[in-house]
Amino acid sequence: MATLLLTAVGTAVGGPIGGAVGAFIGRQADQALFGTSRQGPRLKELTVTTSSYGQPLPRNFGRMRVAGSIIWSTELQESKNKQGGSKGKPSTTTYSYSVSFAVALSSTPIERIGRIWADGNLLRGAAGDLKVAGDLRFYPGKGDSRVDPLIAADRGALAPAFRDVACVVFEDLQLADFGNRIPALTFEIFSENGETISVSELVPSAEPSQGNAVLDHARGYLDEGGSIGSTLATIDQVFPLVCTTHASGLRLESAYSVSEEIPILPEQVSIRDSEDAQERHKQRGGRIGSEPIALRYYDEERDYQPSVQRALGIRPDGRQVMVDLPAAMNAQGARQLANSNAHRARWRNEHVIWRIGELNPDIGPGHLVRLPNAAGIWLVKSWEWSDFGVELSLDRVSPEILGELVSDSGASNAPADNPITPTQLFAFEAPAGDNSNPTDRAIFAAATSQSEGWRGAALFIEQGTALQEIGQTGSSRAVAGTLTVPLGTSLCTHIEPNADILVHLNSPDLAFQGTDVMGLSNGANRLMVGGELIQFLDAQSLGNGEWRLSGLLRGRAGTEPSALVGHDMGTSAVLLDDRTTTLNPSTIPASQSLRIAAIGLADDEPVFADLQNVGLSRRAIIPIAPLIREENDGAWKLCWTRRARGQWTWPDGVEVPLVEEQELYSVGYGPCEAPFVAWPLDEPQLILSQAQRADLLANYGPGQIWVKQIGSYGESPPLLLAELT
Known part of the structure; x- marks a missing residue:
């Protein structure tokens, strides 16, 4: 708002130059009143796999989600499958595509890979199961990595082994689920350093820390390149560091590592001023409003998506600071860090210059001290010789925040990781x-x-x-x-x-x-x-x-x-x-x-x-509705109704179409497997006179009369028509 207003006023008063000056002043006012400043490297919204020359490979520590770079690939492999084409039906030919490629993940060794996302969906689950057909091989990035056999077959004797680069190789990955293209991939990786990230690991030339230069609550850290100084400057905003030199080399320690015994500084050297020496060099509240109010990080519970946790307390007016930390952690740990960071920044506003007569070699930058007859703990930021002795620059150390803060990662539409089970x-x-x-x-x-x-x-x-x-x-x-x-x-x-x-x-x-x-x-x-x-x-x-x-x-x-x-x-x-x-x-x-x-x-x-049920779909259907009609001369007229395969609804109630090659029946007397007498018929009826029935009883004894429909592909089961006793 101030930018627009002052630009218009400046243009009206001083022309184009006045407008430029007004715009500059307006932007400063807007930033002071409304702006939120972000410090540190910008967290990326889940970048995806690329293949660009000259792109640096990040260093990864702990657990992270990374995109990687494609470093080798074959052309798409086409396969076709023909189906159908019988009995006048058209045939269908379907095409599928697969590809083999390698992806570099990290310039530092990693222990293993976890889940893999492809176009936002899970390609590989937490159990290590690929959701589509294909093979996956993992190379941890050691100096003795062997050449992948597939790359060697493609590139010959000049095939690189990509040593000191952690990478994966996909072989014949099916692409039907990804629009027949290589999908956008991201990988969950786990480095060898486990669950604790030490600052000395990020600086190869530094001495191993004594155990206190640890990124609390962080279980992963992503260093995408640039100078070591910029990386340490980012970490220092959330985890204050002290860098000292020793005979053995560079040492990085936590700025707030409290030892059991904290030395007390001697009384100040008096100066020839009427003003009180201590009050003259004490400043309180000089940087109100500059404390960081929020922390951006990669949230493990949201599949490493960037998240924000804000500190407790009243939001100050003016410009507000948000720190970007490329670390993986949970919401509760990030909330604790954000609150501790803001709390520490507020107490740093209390600053003291303390003069002593001589330099104590055991007290230097990064050490914690106490003041005589004063409460609290102070951090030695620097020292300097002056005409009146040694001046120590001290910052007040914030009291410890007791208890844990409860936080929530927020909603996340994470893809389901359903295991692939046997068929x-x-x-x-x-x-x-x-x-x-x-x-x-x-x-x-x-x-x-x-x-x-x-x-x-x-x-x-x-x-x-x-x-x-x-x-x-x-x-x-x-x-x-x-x-x-x-x-x-x-x-x-x-x-x-x-x-x-x-x-x-x-x-x-x-x-x-x-x-x-x-x-x-x-x-x-x-x-x-x-x-x-x-x-x-x-x-x-x-x-x-x-x-x-x-x-x-x-x-x-x-x-x-x-x-x-x-x-x-x-x-x-x-x-x-x-x-x-x-x-x-x-x-x-x-x-x-x-x-x-x-x-x-x-x-x-x-x-x-x-x-x-082999043959069930073409076997003739058992007839229905058996009926015996006795004629005037005592003869039996045995009737039944035929049925047809596929004609199940019978909408008009009349005879169904004949789906067999011809209408044939077999009527038998006695066992179905070996009847005593059989009558082949081409119509659904049989007439038996009294004499014929008497002959059957006399020659074969009591038995059943049944009928089977003869179909083009076999007989139907028998239907009982009558019984002679």
């Missing part, structure tokens, strides 16, 4: 869908896992000792599990409201959803239990992945024979929805003994599943 696989044939091609098999793979961090798996078919890839599952886990108690039989005639199924899902976060009768009629909640297709109305969670499904409609889509048998405990139960994977039938041989395999990121070995 669980189910493979089966299911009844053909509505209006599906009657010549195609409906083969499904249901892949699931315990954690939602599972990213999908590649599917294969076993061919002898080899595996042939047949597709991908996608990243959505199927809702699949097993029965925890046996499931009894059912006549499949109506909804059974009191019947239920107990299912255990492999992951507690997977869930079933309830529906209503209209939902059932539209095909909702279809559950494949063994060889039976069941629909359910209600779903109740019992905790720990246990579910109770009730209101059952059994034997759907021609699976009544399985419902008449029931199911044992441990039978697979898979929800048929868009999370199951439909397999291309042209890639699956028509074999009774076949295994499907899946390989995910967490699968050390292929996960196999036997293909269940």
